[in-house]
Amino acid sequence: MILEAKEIKQLPIGLMEVKGKLDISKNSSFKLNGYPKRVGGYFDCSYNDLSSPQGMPEEVGGDISFEYSNLNFLVGLPKKVNGELNLIGNQLVNLKGISKKIDGSLFVSDNPLGSLNDLVGTKIDNSPQQKFLQE
Secondary structure, rough: OOOOOOOOOOOOOOOOOOOEEEEEEOOOOOOOOOOOEEOOEEEEEEOOOOOOEEEEEEEEEEOOOOOOOOOOOOOOOOOOOOOOOOOOOOOOOOOOOOOEEEOOOOEEOOOOOOOOHOOOOEEEOHHHHHHHHHO
């Protein structure tokens, strides 16, 4: 479902699942409201004016991107990311609330981070090719 730059404010309450990717990027007044509950593929919420990912889908089957979305906090991210996690260009001073398992690369450049201490205990597997070869 591609809703990039459509000037939508939120998704319908009660929308439970999007089986493929969900692109809701570039909707400046968009607000996350807890729906859909699940996205089967890539979830792109980049270039929106948010303070946190609170209200994003609970389960995402692919990459997650909040690039340049003015995030100050990470509360609301799922515990596991089934792909890359892109947090480039936000207002993050720490990584409290970061997902504990990321099955891809983590991108945090262009943030005023004070330290990376909140990554302690986080598992990042950014070598899916190697994982594939071992199976």
